[in-house]
Amino acid sequence: MSSTLNSVVVLTGAGISAESGLKTFRAAGGLWENHPVEEVATPEGFERNPQLVYEFYNQRRRQLLSDEVKPNPAHTTLAKFEHDFHGSFLLVTQNVDNLHERAGSQNLLHMHGELLKMRCLNSQLVFDTSEDFTFDTHCRCCRSAGNLRPHIVWFREMPFHMNKINQALESCDLFVAIGTSGNVYPASGFYQTAKIRKAYTVELNLENTGSGFDKRIYGKASKIVPQYFESLLV
Numbered sequence: 667m668s669s670t671l672n673s674v675v676v677l678t679g680a681g682i683s684a685e686s687g688l689k690t691f692r693a694a695g696g697l698w699e700n701h702p703v704e705e706v707a708t709p710e711g712f713e714r715n716p717q718l719v720y721e722f723y724n725q726r727r728r729q730l731l732s733d734e735v736k737p738n739p740a741h742t743t744l745a746k747f748e749h750d751f752h753g754s755f756l757l758v759t760q761n762v763d764n765l766h767e768r769a770g771s772q773n774l775l776h777m778h779g780e781l782l783k784m785r786c787l788n789s790q791l792v793f794d795t796s797e798d799f800t801f802d803t804h805c806r807c808c809r810s811a812g813n814l815r816p817h818i819v820w821f822r823e824m825p826f827h828m829n830k831i832n833q834a835l836e837s838c839d840l841f842v843a844i845g846t847s848g849n850v851y852p853a854s855g856f857y858q859t860a861k862i863r864k865a866y867t868v869e870l871n872l873e874n875t876g877s878g879f880d881k882r883i884y885g886k887a888s889k890i891v892p893q894y895f896e897s898l899l900v
Contacts, residue, residue, distance in 0.1 A: 673754040673838040681845020723816045724798040737769035740891035745770035777825040783817035835859040
């Protein structure tokens with residue numbers, strides 16, 4: 667890696683939040699909290715049974731807001747690095763929790779949406795929420811029931827902020843992926859986009875994923891993320 671570091675892009679996945687007590691919720695056999703993915707994470711599943719989808723995300727929102735779930739040292743390290751680093755920094759997360767914000771991260775993009783937001787199906791306006799919502803919940807903008815959906819990117823939907831993300835990847839000196847398998851498109855191509863533009867690529871993960879990153883470090887995020895990012899500031 668070049669000694670001159672002007673621009674850093676970081677991608678985080680479920681592995682960084684697992685140590686904060688959040689379930690990754692994708693289990694063997696394609697089940698999410700004992701539900702097939704088609705039931706709770708696709709537009710078709712929402713159309714068939716919106717109440718099941720509402721309750722699935724209500725449960726996850728309650729867990730996120732519980733006293734047991736807090737940012738861990740990996741989250742706080744990234745927030746500190748953003749504050750102390752004098753170059754350009756962008757944090758992209760696949761996670762729908764708010765642990766990066768709670769740790770102090772500011773230049774942050776949620777490519778898969780956010781648990782603490784809901785969206786009007788008519789106007790596409792997005793609203794903050796910390797409460798359960800159901801098919802009977804009235805939308806704040808159109809005042810109608812049944813017009814709200816979780817502000818979550820489901821399978822077969824395009825992730826948010828892709829133009830900004832690609833622009834950052836094409837101009838960064840360093841790309842770091844943390845706690846993500848990197849096997850799901852389009853995130854699976856992020857490190858390749860960065861490498862084509864001559865960025866140095868680093869994977870910090872719990873175990874070997876067989877990736878083609880320039881550098882790979884394995885272990886718990888709460889340990890290896892602080893070690894790596896503190897070394898960048900020395």
